[in-house]
Amino acid sequence: MIKIIEKIDELRKTLKEYRKNNKTIGFVPTMGYLHEGHASLIKRSSNENDITVVSIFVNPIQFGPNEDLDKYPRDLERDKKVAVENGANIIFHPKVSEMYPEKLYTFVNVENLDKELCGAKREGHFQGVATVVTKLFNIVNPDRAYFGKKDAQQLAIIKKMVKDLNFDIEIIGCEIVREEDGLAKSSRNSYLNQEEREAATILKKTLDKIREMIDNKETNVKKIIDMAVENIEKEPLAKIDYVEIVDLYTLEKVEEIKNDILVAMAVYIGKTRLIDNFDYKFN
Amino acid sequence: MIKIIEKIDELRKTLKEYRKNNKTIGFVPTMGYLHEGHASLIKRSSNENDITVVSIFVNPIQFGPNEDLDKYPRDLERDKKVAVENGANIIFHPKVSEMYPEKLYTFVNVENLDKELCGAKREGHFQGVATVVTKLFNIVNPDRAYFGKKDAQQLAIIKKMVKDLNFDIEIIGCEIVREEDGLAKSSRNSYLNQEEREAATILKKTLDKIREMIDNKETNVKKIIDMAVENIEKEPLAKIDYVEIVDLYTLEKVEEIKNDILVAMAVYIGKTRLIDNFDYKFN
Numbered sequence: 199m200i201k202i203i204e205k206i207d208e209l210r211k212t213l214k215e216y217r218k219n220n221k222t223i224g225f226v227p228t229m230g231y232l233h234e235g236h237a238s239l240i241k242r243s244s245n246e247n248d249i250t251v252v253s254i255f256v257n258p259i260q261f262g263p264n265e266d267l268d269k270y271p272r273d274l275e276r277d278k279k280v281a282v283e284n285g286a287n288i289i290f291h292p293k294v295s296e297m298y299p300e301k302l303y304t305f306v307n308v309e310n311l312d313k314e315l316c317g318a319k320r321e322g323h324f325q326g327v328a329t330v331v332t333k334l335f336n337i338v339n340p341d342r343a344y345f346g347k348k349d350a351q352q353l354a355i356i357k358k359m360v361k362d363l364n365f366d367i368e369i370i371g372c373e374i375v376r377e378e379d380g381l382a383k384s385s386r387n388s389y390l391n392q393e394e395r396e397a398a399t400i401l402k403k404t405l406d407k408i409r410e411m412i413d414n415k416e417t418n419v420k421k422i423i424d425m426a427v428e429n430i431e432k433e434p435l436a437k438i439d440y441v442e443i444v445d446l447y448t449l450e451k452v453e454e455i456k457n458d459i460l461v462a463m464a465v466y467i468g469k470t471r472l473i474d475n476f477d478y479k480f481n
Numbered sequence: 482m483i484k485i486i487e488k489i490d491e492l493r494k495t496l497k498e499y500r501k502n503n504k505t506i507g508f509v510p511t512m513g514y515l516h517e518g519h520a521s522l523i524k525r526s527s528n529e530n531d532i533t534v535v536s537i538f539v540n541p542i543q544f545g546p547n548e549d550l551d552k553y554p555r556d557l558e559r560d561k562k563v564a565v566e567n568g569a570n571i572i573f574h575p576k577v578s579e580m581y582p583e584k585l586y587t588f589v590n591v592e593n594l595d596k597e598l599c600g601a602k603r604e605g606h607f608q609g610v611a612t613v614v615t616k617l618f619n620i621v622n623p624d625r626a627y628f629g630k631k632d633a634q635q636l637a638i639i640k641k642m643v644k645d646l647n648f649d650i651e652i653i654g655c656e657i658v659r660e661e662d663g664l665a666k667s668s669r670n671s672y673l674n675q676e677e678r679e680a681a682t683i684l685k686k687t688l689d690k691i692r693e694m695i696d697n698k699e700t701n702v703k704k705i706i707d708m709a710v711e712n713i714e715k716e717p718l719a720k721i722d723y724v725e726i727v728d729l730y731t732l733e734k735v736e737e738i739k740n741d742i743l744v745a746m747a748v749y750i751g752k753t754r755l756i757d758n759f760d761y762k763f764n
Contacts, residue, residue, distance in 0.1 A: 303641055304589065304590065304641060304642045304645035304646055305589075305590050306587065306589055306590075307587065307588050309587070309588065310586050328587070332646050333646055336646055336649065337649075358587060359587045361583070362585050362586060362616075363587055363589075363612075364619040366620075366622075
């Protein structure tokens with residue numbers, strides 16, 4: 199039986215009881231509308247911990263004024279099913295007023311890592327993410343927390359934040375889960391009509407071409423990006439937000455590929471902004 | 482026997498053992514050079530908790546470029562004595578490289594509350610405080626943490642941060658401890674020569690006059706501040722940094738006294754900047 203908990207105090211009390219009995223706690227923070235990407239995080243957490251907490255909270259402070267907060271998809275009943283099937287024990291599903299009961303003045307900023315990639319366009323987004331994750335970490339106090347590699351910048355930022363602020367939590371990045379045709383699973387895929395859905399494969403197809411170039415010893419980032427841009431622009435429904443190659447850890451732009459890198463892109467398919475990436479390690 | 486611990490991992494391990502045995506943990510964060518103000522915090526913590534941890538760490542990121550980081554007084558042997566005498570069990574005394582092993586990118590900001598009073602002149606100071614206190618809270622994970630009311634703005638900021646970020650820690654503000662002639666105890670008092678030491682009583686004397694005016698139903702802040710400035714300026718060694726009356730909780734300036742307020746001042750005596758304050762509550 200899965201417990202749905204809405205109140206912070208009740209969650210703390212429940213988890214303290216588990217902790218007293220030496221149970222380890224795994225945590226999967228989500229905004230709900232769970233897909234197989236989330237399912238893989240939940241499954242891994244329940245394999246590695248006695249108790250798995252899944253939070254479902256569409257966090258207003260990580261959405262910009264022109265972003266899709268209101269239309270962000272929600273389906274608690276289905277989420278419950280996905281959570282149960284993959285071994286979660288508790289769903290934490292707080293209301294906005296429970297998480298933000300009064301005007302918030304305190305923000306956590308992870309400087310530099312929030313500049314490139316999605317950070318360049320989504321001002322305040324990663325501040326909102328770092329702040330809510332700090333709050334959730336303080337509420338859940340887990341041993342391990344699981345994040346998807348699909349949000350590669352988010353993962354890098356959370357890892358740096360945990361180091362810098364001495365959270366006693368192991369951060370585990372999990373592989374991207376894809377549809378059969380390669381499209382990375384995302385709650386936002388539900389926005390796509392059939393034509394857009396087909397066009398959306400351009401992200402993974404282009405990433406595969408980039409990987410091939412790097413496998414073939416191409417190290418000139420400009421050449422690679424030019425190829426990628428050209429390839430994406432062949433798809434009429436696609437509009438590039440960014441295609442970048444950055445250092446895997448600092449997320450700083452690189453001109454030549456010699457150390458571990460992250461290849462990341464954000465592309466609008468119609469009105470829907472999709473992201474995808476892969477990391478390429480040399481050791 | 483008091484334990485002196487320099488390493489984060491060792492402290493965590495030690496405290497986990499206590500926590501497993503249901504011991505409560507009180508925490509007194511300090512920059513060392515402990516005086517009777519700190520002693521009162523340590524004593525209160527050891528009265529209210531099974532285990533008291535005192536941290537001694539002169540935190541570089543809360544000092545501005547022109548501030549007294551290098552000459553900040555240090556005396557671990559005396560600190561040890563004060564801590565033991567007042568019931569502390571553990572001194573956490575990390576090196577700077579232990580607290581900041583790599584370039585720090587993550588900062589905690591408590592907006593608005595850091596604007597007035599000391600925040601106006603000491604840019605970045607409260608960001609440095611909020612960030613290091615977050616780190617220390619994550620390392621020590623105490624049930625209660627003790628702060629002096631002498632640093633009234635710091636106390637207000639930490640309280641707001643704990644609420645906003647959901648730290649499961651009770652923040653306890655403790656009364657200002659004073660010398661016989663009224664001067665608030667401070668590590669920085671050690672900088673004063675004898676003449677300055679006498680001049681330094683002007684802070685508390687002026688606060689007493691302000692309190693008298695408010696007791697006598699004066700509500701006009703400008704009148705009160707004018708009196709205070711005039712009074713301090715009679716002291717040739719004194720140079721006002723600020724004298725302000727602000728809302729006790731939001732720290733916003735008020736023009737008329739009707740709700741709970743904080744009366745706060747910072748005054749240079751020679752080259753030494755001293756602060757003092759009192760809060761005035763109506764309920």
